[in-house]
Amino acid sequence: MKIDLTDTTASKINKALVQGRRAIGTPAVGMVLTLVIVTDEENAYDALKAANDASREHPSRTLVVIKRFSRTPRDRTQSRLDAEVRVGAEAGTGETVVLRLYGEVIDHAQSVVLPLLLPDAPVVAWWPVNAPLDPANDPLGALAQRRVTDTYAAEQPVRELSARADTYTPGDTDLSWTRITPWRSMLAAALDQVTCEVAAVEVEGEEFNPSCELLAMWLADRLDVPVKRSLSNGPGLTAVRMATDTGRIVLDRADGSLATLSIQGQPDRAVALKRRETAELIAEELRRLDPDDTYASALRFGVERLNETLDGVVSFDEAADAVLEPPSKSDEPSAGSGESSPKGEPVEAAAEASAPEAEAEAPVSGAEKKATAK
Numbered sequence: 001m002k003i004d005l006t007d008t009t010a011s012k013i014n015k016a017l018v019q020g021r022r023a024i025g026t027p028a029v030g031m032v033l034t035l036v037i038v039t040d041e042e043n044a045y046d047a048l049k050a051a052n053d054a055s056r057e058h059p060s061r062t063l064v065v066i067k068r069f070s071r072t073p074r075d076r077t078q079s080r081l082d083a084e085v086r087v088g089a090e091a092g093t094g095e096t097v098v099l100r101l102y103g104e105v106i107d108h109a110q111s112v113v114l115p116l117l118l119p120d121a122p123v124v125a126w127w128p129v130n131a132p133l134d135p136a137n138d139p140l141g142a143l144a145q146r147r148v149t150d151t152y153a154a155e156q157p158v159r160e161l162s163a164r165a166d167t168y169t170p171g172d173t174d175l176s177w178t179r180i181t182p183w184r185s186m187l188a189a190a191l192d193q194v195t196c197e198v199a200a201v202e203v204e205g206e207e208f209n210p211s212c213e214l215l216a217m218w219l220a221d222r223l224d225v226p227v228k229r230s231l232s233n234g235p236g237l238t239a240v241r242m243a244t245d246t247g248r249i250v251l252d253r254a255d256g257s258l259a260t261l262s263i264q265g266q267p268d269r270a271v272a273l274k275r276r277e278t279a280e281l282i283a284e285e286l287r288r289l290d291p292d293d294t295y296a297s298a299l300r301f302g303v304e305r306l307n308e309t310l311d312g313v314v315s316f317d318e319a320a321d322a323v324l325e326p327p328s329k330s331d332e333p334s335a336g337s338g339e340s341s342p343k344g345e346p347v348e349a350a351a352e353a354s355a356p357e358a359e360a361e362a363p364v365s366g367a368e369k370k371a372t373a374k
Contacts, residue, residue, distance in 0.1 A: 004084040007373045013083050020087035020095075030059055031094050032120045033286065036125045037064045038109075039138055046278070047128045048096065051323055053279035055094045058286040060329055061118050064098045065140065067106045079103035081112060093217040111137040117143070122289050126282065129153045134354035136169035146289050148282070150175040158303055168289035174307060176210040177295050178281045180237065186251060187240060190261060196244035201227045204241075206234030215240070216306050218298040229306050236275055 001023055011292040026207055039047050044066055084098040097116060117123055124134070127146035131154075133145040151174055153155045154160040156330040164174065191198070197265045201219045205212035210231065220227040232238045235256040242249040247264020251271070349374065 001086070003090045005081050005083040005085065008083050009081065010112055010218060013085060013116060016085040017087070017095060018096070020085055024088045027190055031061045031121065032033050032058060033060045033122045033124060033289075035060045035062045035114075036113060036140060036144065036285075037062065037128065038124060038125065041065065041068070042131065043110055043129050044098070047126070050278040050282055051126075052096070053263040053277075054283040054286060057283045059093045060286075061094055061116070063113055063116055064096070064212050065109050065113065067098045067109070068100050068102050077310050079105040081105055093360060108126075108139075110143060112144065113140060122146070124148065124204065124286060124289070129276075133163050133371070134167040134169075135172055136167070145171055146285070147172050148175060148285055149173075150178075151210040152176050157208050161210055161213060161299065161303055165302065168296055168299060170296070173285060173292055173295060174210075174299075175215070175278070175281050175285070177214050177298075178284055179211045179276065179291075180215045180218075180282065182276075183237060183240065183251070184218065185269060186259075186261065186273065187242075190228045190251065190263060194244070194246055194249075194263060194265075196246040196249075198225050198244050199244045200225055200240040202230055202239075203227060204230045204232045204239040205237040205239070207231050209234070209236060212237055212307070213299070213303050217303065218294070220300040220306065227306055244338070262312050283353050304333075317334060 001020050003020055005016060007011060035051055037044075037047050037051060044064060048062070048064055049285065051060075051064075055062065067117075080102040082100040082102075084096075086096040086098070096232040099109075099112060101112065105112065121142040126148040127135070127137075127142050128150060131149035132141065135141040135149060141147045147169075149164070149172070151157045151160040151164065155178070164172070201216070201223065203212055203216040203330040216227045216229050219225075219240075238254060239252045241251075244264075248262070249264070251259055252262070253259035253273050257272070257274040259271045261269045261271050280330065
């Protein structure tokens with residue numbers, strides 16, 4: 001059921017929600033949270049579809065805030081609020097209100113949203129595109145306990161990560177971080193299977209993909225090893241290689257759906273590692289509303305610290321060779337190098353001390369005896 005309201009108010013929208021619930025025979029409110037989506041007209045359909053799919057796992061009241069900027073100065077001074085109230089099959093398992101703001105009311109969107117929030121329920125704010133640099137200080141973000149952005153949609157994703165680190169507030173999260181959850185789980189499980197010391201890591205993926213940088217920063221922060229960020233044609237993340245003292249551990253995904261996990265001394269295993277839809281990502285974020293300290297630590301590690309050197313090792317291959325290469329024979333002590341004998345004496349001194357003893361123990365011939373008597 002859909003109810004269209006033109007030039008309306010928040011109180012009329014609440015009455016329409018009650019009317020819609022009664023019409024479909026569900027007067028009780030069974031939602032567990034309020035999801036506020038701040039987007040534009042172009043991306044509203046995709047965001048709303050993802051939210052409706054996620055509502056099957058998290059029944060919620062979804063408020064879609066669309067700011068419609070007027071073309072002429074006269075229209076900008078005229079404030080208007082239009083709304084679409086959707087309940088029943090058109091709103092998934094929850095309720096949906098699409099709010100279109102015109103004129104000066106655009107600058108006061110929080111005043112429109114506040115009366116429509118579910119009482120005593122958490123609030124999650126999501127910016128599919130054009131997220132503010134400081135979501136916690138945004139008027140709509142200040143209403144939420146959890147603030148979801150997506151740096152992949154930014155014009156300069158890598159630079160956006162640095163801005164997110166500077167303005168991070170507990171409760172902030174990023175769908176680029178959510179995308180690498182299966183990768184982090186698989187890599188952690190691989191390291192649990194072997195007892196080893198990681199020397200260096202290489203993360204390979206397409207350019208301008210912040211998920212690759214976040215995974216690299218997470219590995220560098222947790223393992224305290226140099227991490228190299230290399231480029232590929234994608235899609236997304238394609239491979240993670242870890243050099244350890246027991247051999248290489250490689251998680252390779254070339255086609256975006258099926259990956260191969262290779263561990264030294266074990267057979268290769270095929271792993272399902274498909275790229276997930278936005279609805280799955282949002283559903284995962286709605287499962288936990290507490291601050292993500294792991295994301296905060298990885299984000300604050302800093303993109304600029306990737307590809308750092310450690311003990312003169314510049315590349316991943318050099319680090320792998322350094323940890324796997326056995327000691328050369330030239331490093332072993334030689335007999336004439338002047339190194340200490342097992343008793344702590346120099347080798348040459350020990351040889352000279354043993355020479356008189358060898359002469360005393362040698363047998364003397366008859367001719368030598370006569371020459372000595374004369």
